[in-house]
Every structure is written in structure tokens, then in C-alpha cells.
Amino acid sequence: MAGESDASSVATLSCARCDKPALLQCPKCVELKLPREGASFCTQDCFKAAWSSHKSVHVKAQLSSIANSLPGDQNSDLVSQGWLYCVRRGQGRTHKLPHFDWTGPLKQYLISPKRFVPAEIEKPDWAIDGTPKIEPNSDLQHVVEIKTPEQIQRMRETCKIAREVLDAAARVIRPGVTTDEIDRVVHEATIAAGGYPSPLNYYFFPKSCCTSVNEVICHGIPDSRKLEDGDIVNVDVTVCYKGCHGDLNETYFVGNVDEASRQLVKCTYECLEKAIAIVKPGVRFREIGEIVNRHATMSGLSVVRSYCGHGIGDLFHCAPNIPHYARNKAVGVMKAGQTFTIEPMINAGLWRDRTWPDGWTAVTADGKRSAQFEHTLLVTETGVEVLTARLPSSPDVFPWLKK
Numbered sequence: 001m002a003g004e005s006d007a008s009s010v011a012t013l014s015c016a017r018c019d020k021p022a023l024l025q026c027p028k029c030v031e032l033k034l035p036r037e038g039a040s041f042c043t044q045d046c047f048k049a050a051w052s053s054h055k056s057v058h059v060k061a062q063l064s065s066i067a068n069s070l071p072g073d074q075n076s077d078l079v080s081q082g083w084l085y086c087v088r089r090g091q092g093r094t095h096k097l098p099h100f101d102w103t104g105p106l107k108q109y110l111i112s113p114k115r116f117v118p119a120e121i122e123k124p125d126w127a128i129d130g131t132p133k134i135e136p137n138s139d140l141q142h143v144v145e146i147k148t149p150e151q152i153q154r155m156r157e158t159c160k161i162a163r164e165v166l167d168a169a170a171r172v173i174r175p176g177v178t179t180d181e182i183d184r185v186v187h188e189a190t191i192a193a194g195g196y197p198s199p200l201n202y203y204f205f206p207k208s209c210c211t212s213v214n215e216v217i218c219h220g221i222p223d224s225r226k227l228e229d230g231d232i233v234n235v236d237v238t239v240c241y242k243g244c245h246g247d248l249n250e251t252y253f254v255g256n257v258d259e260a261s262r263q264l265v266k267c268t269y270e271c272l273e274k275a276i277a278i279v280k281p282g283v284r285f286r287e288i289g290e291i292v293n294r295h296a297t298m299s300g301l302s303v304v305r306s307y308c309g310h311g312i313g314d315l316f317h318c319a320p321n322i323p324h325y326a327r328n329k330a331v332g333v334m335k336a337g338q339t340f341t342i343e344p345m346i347n348a349g350l351w352r353d354r355t356w357p358d359g360w361t362a363v364t365a366d367g368k369r370s371a372q373f374e375h376t377l378l379v380t381e382t383g384v385e386v387l388t389a390r391l392p393s394s395p396d397v398f399p400w401l402k403k
């Protein structure tokens with residue numbers, strides 16, 4: 001619907017379709033700050049009649065502004081293609097699905113325009129142009145940092161905010177809610193806490209969290225699909241606050257979920273718990289994969305290999321790399337003061353993944369379901385502190401945690 005605007009300000013303009021005096025402006029053109037000539041209409045009827053040809057104006061304007069901001073060959077073609085693809089998908093152009101051998105029932109839906117972050121929120125370097133600059137060039141990609149007491153205190157604060165943001169998202173999950181609405185809750189709760197939603201514009205990721213439904217393993221893009229009774233959905237939240245990141249995720253049940261999916265989600269939760277239980281100084285990072293693999297395979301499930309846990313702190317992703325599968329080659333032993341995530345992705349069928357044409361959404365190759373849980377952890381002198389631990393206020397959504 002076109003919005004009515006102050007009549008005096010548009011009285012000199014004529015309708016882009018029929019030349020009568022224009023009283024309405026296309027809200028999308030207003031949002032994109034496009035010239036009012038060509039964006040003004042006399043009536044809703046004229047606006048609607050013009051829509052099928054008019055809407056291409058928005059697509060062109062957004063694609064050209066993005067193309068101008070692309071920092072050349074710093075980004076892989078795939079990532080840029082993925083972003084451009086996402087934008088087209090967001091403009092309602094791609095009503096036809098692209099040619100892709102969809103592995104399961106789930107398909108892509110439309111994504112909404114980029115959400116706004118107020119100027120006063122401190123932002124990581126990718127917020128503006130989609131390209132992390134400090135992160136990929138840091139020594140901390142090779143050396144595992146020992147955090148100072150001051151850094152640890154900041155990590156505690158940030159991780160608590162991230163937990164509260166995820167809990168806010170969990171409370172709105174029910175059949176009929178779109179994953180875009182979940183993204184809006186995450187975005188607004190993060191900003192209300194004074195944080196920046198780390199995924200937003202990270203290598204051009206277009207939304208403020210990842211929402212991964214059913215056969216999506218991870219990095220699902222929030223979109224206009226409504227959650228359905230029987231779905232499982234993972235919400236992955238990362239908050240950037242006081243210069244550091246806190247990262248966690250959980251997989252939730254939507255309405256009544258079949259027994260096999262309930263077992264998958266519970267087993268994945270247990271994989272993370274068992275892995276956390278071995279964390280202490282002197283333990284090899286590669287041991288985590290042995291623990292996760294043992295528990296998953298015992299239940300007839302498989303472990304994703306393409307995505308791993310990671311170091312975290314002032315950087316979103318850094319050393320160490322933490323595979324969740326057995327016989328991995330992760331180097332190093334845990335030391336007090338290190339912070340990293342463990343985030344096992346467990347599949348009901350085979351471990352193999354594929355990526356959607358959007359360049360982000362990782363799905364199971366066999367179309368069967370996948371679940372994930374993630375915490376940000378601190379290695380202490382005696383063991384581990386779960387920085388993103390559940391709070392007394394966290395919603396009571398997992399049957400196995402009920403008293």
C-alpha cells in the first residue's frame with residue numbers, strides 16, 4: 001500500500017501512471033530515498049495498477065548501490081553472488097524458485113529489507129560494507145589468545161546479553177510465526193541492550209540471526225516462511241557489545257513434533273553437554289570431536305563435518321578451530337583464559353551437507369532433519385565456565401530440563 005503523505009509537499013507532482021495530481025508516495029521509494037518523480041501516484045488504484053512495472057525501480061536502485069559498495073576482489077564471487085541473490089529474493093522478484101536440486105521439502109521464501117541500526121550503536125567493521133577487515137588478517141587466526149581479566153569480564157557481560165536475546169526469540173516461537181519475525185525480535189532486543197547483531201552484513205549475511213528449520217543444518221536466513229506445527233527451528237544469536245562477541249544457539253520445537261525429531265534434538269543437546277564436561281586445562285581440542293561423535297553415533301545419528309566450533313572474543317571467528325567429528329586433526333590443548341564455542345550439528349540421516357543458491361543456507365544432502373546447540377565457553381583453572389548458560393529467567397522449553 002502506498003502511504004498518504006503531506007498533500008502540500010506533493011501537490012506539484014503528478015501521478016507516475018496517469019498524470020493527475022499525486023497525493024500518495026510509494027513507501028518503498030521513500031524508504032530507499034528515491035526521487036519523488038516517478039514515485040508519486042494519484043490513488044491507491046493507480047499505484048496498484050502501476051506496481052508490476054514500478055517495482056523494478058527498487059530492485060535497480062538497491063542493486064546499483066550494492067554494486068557500488070562491493071570492495072572488488074576482496075570478496076569471493078560466491079559471497080557477492082549470494083548477497084545479490086538474497087537482495088533479489090528480498091524484492092519479490094524471485095517468485096519462481098531458482099534451478100536447484102532441493103534436498104528436502106523446505107524451500108526459500110522472500111526476505112525483508114535490511115533492518116536499521118542506530119548511529120549510536122558501536123559496530124564491527126563489516127557493518128558498513130559487508131567485509132570483515134581486522135578478523136581475517138589477525139594473528140588470532142593462528143594463535144589462541146589468553147584473555148585478560150578485563151576481557152573476560154566483557155565476555156561475561158556480552159554473553160549474558162546474547163543469552164537474553166536468544167531467550168526473547170524462544171518466547172515468540174509457535175506455529176504461524178515467520179522466521180523474519182524471530183529476526184525482528186533478535187534485532188530489536190540486541191539494539192535495546194546497546195549491542196550490534198554480529199551476523200548482520202558479516203560477509204554480506206543479510207539478517208541479524210540465523211534461523212535453521214528442519215533439514216537446514218545452519219546459517220538459514222530468516223524469511224517470510226511461517227513456522228508449521230511439527231517443525232524444529234534453531235535460532236543462532238551472536239551479539240557484539242563492548243568490542244567483543246557472544247555466540248549461542250538452541251533448537252526449539254514448534255507445536256507437536258514427532259518422536260524421531262524429539263530424540264534428535266535431545267541427543268544434540270546431550271552432545272554439547274558431554275563435550276562441555278571434558279573442558280579443562282590440558283585437554284586436547286581434538287577430544288571434543290571424539291565425545292560428540294561417540295554420543296551421536298550411539299543413537300544412530302551423524303555429525304556434520306563442514307562447520308565447526310571456533311575461538312571468539314574481540315573477533316567473531318578465530319583460532320582454535322573445533323571440529324565435532326571423530327579422528328579430527330585439531331591442534332593444541334586447552335589453557336585457562338581461552339574462550340571458544342562448541343556447537344555440534346547432528347543429522348538424523350547422513351552427515352553430508354549442501355549449500356543453497358543464496359550462498360549461506362546449509363542443508364542436509366539427504367533432506368533429513370538436523371539439530372544444533374551452541375555455547376560460548378571460558379576455560380578456567382579448574383574446568384569451564386559456560387558464559388552463555390541458561391538463566392533462571394530462561395523459558396522452560398526443553399522437556400528433559402523440567403523438574
Ligand code: MF3
Binds near residue numbers: 198
Ligand atoms: N553464529 C554462527 C556461528 O555459530 C555464525 C553465523 S555467521 C552468519 O558461528 F553470517 F551466518 F551469520
Ligand code: CO
Binds near residue numbers: 310343
Ligand atoms: Co559459533
Ligand code: CO
Binds near residue numbers: 236247249374
Ligand atoms: Co552461533
